[in-house]
Structure formats: structure tokens, C-alpha cells
Amino acid sequence: MSGRKHICAALVVLLAGCSGQQAALDAAGDQAATIGDLWTLMLWVCGFMYLLVLIFLAHAIWRARHALDAEPLTHGSGSRAEHPLRMALGGWVGLIVVGLFVLSLATFFIDRSLAQARTDDALKIKVTAAQWWWKVEYEGMAPDQRVVTANELRLPVGQPALLELHAEDVIHSLWIPNLGGKEDLIPGRINSLLLTPRREGEYRGQCAEFCGLQHAKMALDATVMNPDAFTRWRQQQLTPAPAPSTPEQIRGHEIFMSGPCAACHQIAGTPASGQTGPNLTHLASRRTIAAGARPYSFEDLRDWLRDPQSVKPGNHMPVVQLSDSDLNALTAYLDSLK
Amino acid sequence: MYSRCLASLLLLGCTLLAGCERETRAFHEEAPAINDVSPTDFRAGGTPRPVAKNPQAAEYERNAFHISEGKRYYEWYNCYSCHAAGGGDIGPPLMDDEWRYGGEIEQIFSSIVEGRPNGMPSFAGRIPEQQVWEIAAYVRSMSGNAAKDAVPSRGDEIKTTKPLTQVPPTPERSEPPRSNR
Numbered sequence: 001m002s003g004r005k006h007i008c009a010a011l012v013v014l015l016a017g018c019s020g021q022q023a024a025l026d027a028a029g030d031q032a033a034t035i036g037d038l039w040t041l042m043l044w045v046c047g048f049m050y051l052l053v054l055i056f057l058a059h060a061i062w063r064a065r066h067a068l069d070a071e072p073l074t075h076g077s078g079s080r081a082e083h084p085l086r087m088a089l090g091g092w093v094g095l096i097v098v099g100l101f102v103l104s105l106a107t108f109f110i111d112r113s114l115a116q117a118r119t120d121d122a123l124k125i126k127v128t129a130a131q132w133w134w135k136v137e138y139e140g141m142a143p144d145q146r147v148v149t150a151n152e153l154r155l156p157v158g159q160p161a162l163l164e165l166h167a168e169d170v171i172h173s174l175w176i177p178n179l180g181g182k183e184d185l186i187p188g189r190i191n192s193l194l195l196t197p198r199r200e201g202e203y204r205g206q207c208a209e210f211c212g213l214q215h216a217k218m219a220l221d222a223t224v225m226n227p228d229a230f231t232r233w234r235q236q237q238l239t240p241a242p243a244p245s246t247p248e249q250i251r252g253h254e255i256f257m258s259g260p261c262a263a264c265h266q267i268a269g270t271p272a273s274g275q276t277g278p279n280l281t282h283l284a285s286r287r288t289i290a291a292g293a294r295p296y297s298f299e300d301l302r303d304w305l306r307d308p309q310s311v312k313p314g315n316h317m318p319v320v321q322l323s324d325s326d327l328n329a330l331t332a333y334l335d336s337l338k
Numbered sequence: 339m340y341s342r343c344l345a346s347l348l349l350l351g352c353t354l355l356a357g358c359e360r361e362t363r364a365f366h367e368e369a370p371a372i373n374d375v376s377p378t379d380f381r382a383g384g385t386p387r388p389v390a391k392n393p394q395a396a397e398y399e400r401n402a403f404h405i406s407e408g409k410r411y412y413e414w415y416n417c418y419s420c421h422a423a424g425g426g427d428i429g430p431p432l433m434d435d436e437w438r439y440g441g442e443i444e445q446i447f448s449s450i451v452e453g454r455p456n457g458m459p460s461f462a463g464r465i466p467e468q469q470v471w472e473i474a475a476y477v478r479s480m481s482g483n484a485a486k487d488a489v490p491s492r493g494d495e496i497k498t499t500k501p502l503t504q505v506p507p508t509p510e511r512s513e514p515p516r517s518n519r
Contacts, residue, residue, distance in 0.1 A: 187494065258463065260466050309366055313365050
């Protein structure tokens with residue numbers, strides 16, 4: 001009974017992989033659909049062969065039990081069994097050759113189509129992976145049209161997006177299963193990945209190449225939105241950070257600018273222009289903090305600022321000792337960066 | 339014969355175990371603060387005074403993790419812009435045996451935190467103290483003064499200098515720096 005329960009539980013877990021925010025079989029883009037097709041073809045071909053093997057195995061077992069008194073097969077040329085055996089063996093080898101040929105051809109052509117699908121009207125986005133977060137830059141027509149954000153990727157539905165992949169420190173790999181396949185990000189090398197989203201929604205990308213202590217907490221929040229909403233979002237991201245308004249926010253702003261924060265982080269419209277940490281200009285408009293380590297909320301942000309090393313041990317943000325009131329002020333300021 | 343073999347195996351095991359401590363990663367470490375470190379007494383033309391040793395600070399130059407983090411921060415906080423990769427540029431070189439304001443880790447720490455005349459800015463409040471210690475440990479390692487089994491070996495970039503594991507230690511000069519520099 002409990003065995004059956006376990007199997008049921010395992011099945012539920014497995015089936016949960018078929019749809020949702022991070023599912024390779026629930027394609028929301030052209031590339032993922034193509035890879036999904038290849039997967040389906042492989043499933044059918046391999047499933048068919050597997051079934052055949054099982055049928056023959058079952059037949060052999062049945063024969064061994066029920067046909068003991070039948071005349072045993074004799075070997076050698078001219079025996080009665082030679083002709084059918086030869087036919088069966090030939091057919092079986094033929095089947096394997098055809099199956100492998102179909103799979104190889106399909107893999108080759110799908111790989112080729114994914115590699116060649118480059119278009120000129122693609123939205124160009126530069127993605128840089130670092131331990132353990134993603135820097136996302138939208139190239140614009142002019143330098144002042146460039147949007148820099150972190151750990152979130154927003155794409156307009158229907159338009160191809162060409163991701164230019166860089167790495168800062170070690171090899172990472174970007175995988176948004178709903179939108180496309182994996183592509184490595186390698187230091188000193190530029191890779192590219194084309195994604196053509198077809199369905200609006202929120203998806204989860206993940207680093208797919210072990211890259212150190214916090215590899216598991218290196219998620220990319222990918223959103224496919226309608227083109228108007230995307231344009232609005234992009235315009236909003238271009239604006240500098242709002243000035244602090246309440247006394248608490250003003251105090252937080254002072255702490256940020258005079259403390260170590262500004263040495264690593266950038267907030268557009270303020271003197272803070274560090275380049276090594278994530279850009280925080282519109283931090284409060286993101287859905288997660290620390291590359292998906294926590295959902296975004298005032299409390300989670302304060303926990304993170306109080307002790308980043310207990311939320312995500314080993315990450316490169318140092319513990320900065322602050323009194324409780326300073327901590328609240330700093331959180332209030334960052335929370336105002338919508 | 340058998341016991342000698344066993345003894346040498348045990349010895350080998352102990353030697354290997356000795357390597358375990360060198361990379362302990364302390365993410366919550368309380369670093370000695372600036373107030374715990376006596377500022378150096380280096381003045382132009384003066385003779386160096388023995389510096390107060392800080393036992394906790396010495397841990398930094400024996401720890402592989404701290405030194406490699408220091409190497410990262412050296413780049414992140416743009417020490418490169420003045421000191422280049424250690425050979426010096428508009429700032430003095432860090433890989434030689436000449437220390438204007440002292441070459442002990444405590445003295446390097448205070449040079450970074452307090453700043454020094456002729457261009458070295460003060461990073462007090464800008465860089466968290468633990469990271470300053472890590473940078474100081476890396477700076478020490480540039481002239482071969484950190485533990486050989488703890489320093490990072492070849493870096494990712496192409497360099498003309500030897501990897502830190504092969505840099506011979508350069509003892510601090512006892513005479514005061516030349517006045518014309």
C-alpha cells in the first residue's frame with residue numbers, strides 16, 4: 001500500500017514537470033516548441049523500439065514456460081529455423097538503422113535551424129552572468145536609450161530576441177525551459193541565443209552549469225508581455241530613480257550614498273555608480289531579490305540587507321553592520337525605487 | 339617493513355590533513371576594525387616604529403579564500419587604476435620590496451583605510467573592514483609575503499609576471515625609503 005502511495009507521489013512530482021513556470025514541455029516560444037517536437041519524435045521512436053523489445057522478451061518467457069515439449073530449434077545451415085531467424089535478424093538490424101538514421105537526421109536539422117535562425121529585426125539584449133546573478137542590458141538606438149536591470153528579463157510577445165551572452169567570472173549556462181534551449185556563457189567569449197516568445201506569461205530561467213556555492217540560487221525571472229506593456233516598461237526603466245520623499249527615505253538615501261553600498265551598486269540619477277553589483281535603479285519593481293533567492297517584499301529586502309550571508313551564504317555582498325533604525329531607513333529608500 | 343610503510347602512510351595522511359584549514363570560508367567573520375589597529379607612525383624621513391601585531395589579522399594572509407577574495411576586490415574597487423596589476427602606474431608598485439608606509443598587513447590595512455599623502459584616497463566607510471583585510475592580504479601576497487600554500491596561482495588573464503606561487507618573498511627594507519621618490 002505504502003509502495004503504491006510512493007509511486008503515486010513520484011508520478012505527481014514527475015507530471016508537475018510537464019507544465020508551469022519552468023517546464024521544457026510547456027513550450028511558450030518557437031525554439032522551445034522545436035526542441036519539444038524533437039523530444040516527442042524521440043519519445044515515439046524510442047518508445048516503439050522499447051515496446052518491441054518488451055514484446056519479444058515476454059514471448060520468449062512465455063515460450064520457455066509453455067513450449068518445453070515443442071521440438072527444439074536446431075542450428076546450422078539447412079535447418080528448418082534458419083530462414084526465419086535470418087529474416088528476423090535482418091529486419092531487426094534494419095529497424096535499428098532506420099530508427100537511428102531518423103533520429104540523427106532530425107537532431108541535425110533541428111540543431112541547424114536553431115543555429116541559423118538569426119533575424120535583423122531582433123530585439124538585442126546583452127546578458128552577463130556573474131556569481132550569482134544576471135545582468136541584463138537592453139541596447140538602444142542611442143546610449144541614453146540603454147536599459148540596465150538585473151535578474152529579470154522582459155520580452156515582448158512575438159518579437160524575436162537575440163541574447164548576447166557574456167560571463168564575468170566562471171562558465172554559466174542560461175536555460176529558460178519554456179522559451180528555448182540551454183546556452184553556455186563563457187568568460188572571454190560571446191555566445192548568442194535567439195528566443196521567440198509566443199505566449200504571454202511568467203517563466204523561470206536558471207543557471208544550468210554548476211558555477212559555485214550559490215549555483216542553485218541563480219534564477220532569472222523571465223516575463224513575456226504584450227508589446228505595448230513592454231514599451232511602457234522600457235520607458236519607465238529609462239527614467240532615473242525617484243528622489244527620496246519622506247524623512248526616512250532621505251536618511252536611507254544618505255546611508256546608501258555615504259556607505260559602502262554605492263561602491264558596488266548603481267542607481268541612475270544619483271552619485272552611486274558602482275559597476276560590480278546589480279543595478280538598483282528600479283529595484284522595487286522587480287519580483288525577486290538576489291536572483292530569485294527570495295520574493296520581493298519590504299521584509300525580505302530588510303532581511304537581505306541585515307545579513308545577506310544568511311539568506312544566500314557565500315554570495316559576494318558583504319555584511320554591512322547597521323543599526324535597526326538605519327536598516328529600516330535604508331530599506332525604505334530602496335523600497336521607494338519603483 | 340610493514341610498520342614503516344604504515345607510519346609513512348599515516349604521515350602522508352597528516353600532511354594532507356594539514357591542508358584542510360587553509361581555505362576555511364568564514365562568511366560571518368567579525369573583522370578587526372580600524373580602531374583595533376594602531377595607525378603607522380611613518381612620516382617622511384622618520385624611522386619605522388615596530389607595529390602592533392594583530393593576531394586575527396595574521397589569519398588573513400594564511401587563508402586561501404581570503405587572499406583570492408582580496409584579488410577579486412583589488413579589481414572590483416579599481417586598485418588597478420593607480421597600482422596596475424602590482425607593477426605600479428601613477429601609484430607606487432606593490433610587488434617590490436619598498437614600502438613607504440610599512441609592509442605589514444596591519445600597516446597596509448591602515449594605508450587603505452586612512453589614505454596616504456600624494457593621491458591615495460581614504461576608503462574608510464567605503465569598503466567593509468573584512469574586505470579591506472582581504473585586499474591587504476592579497477597586496478602582501480604580491481611581493482611573495484603570504485603563505486605559499488594559500489596564494490592563488492595563475493590568474494585568468496595573460497600576465498607577464500610569474501604566478502604568485504612562484505614569487506620569492508621580498509623582505510621589507512629596513513632603511514627608510516629614498517627621499518627622491
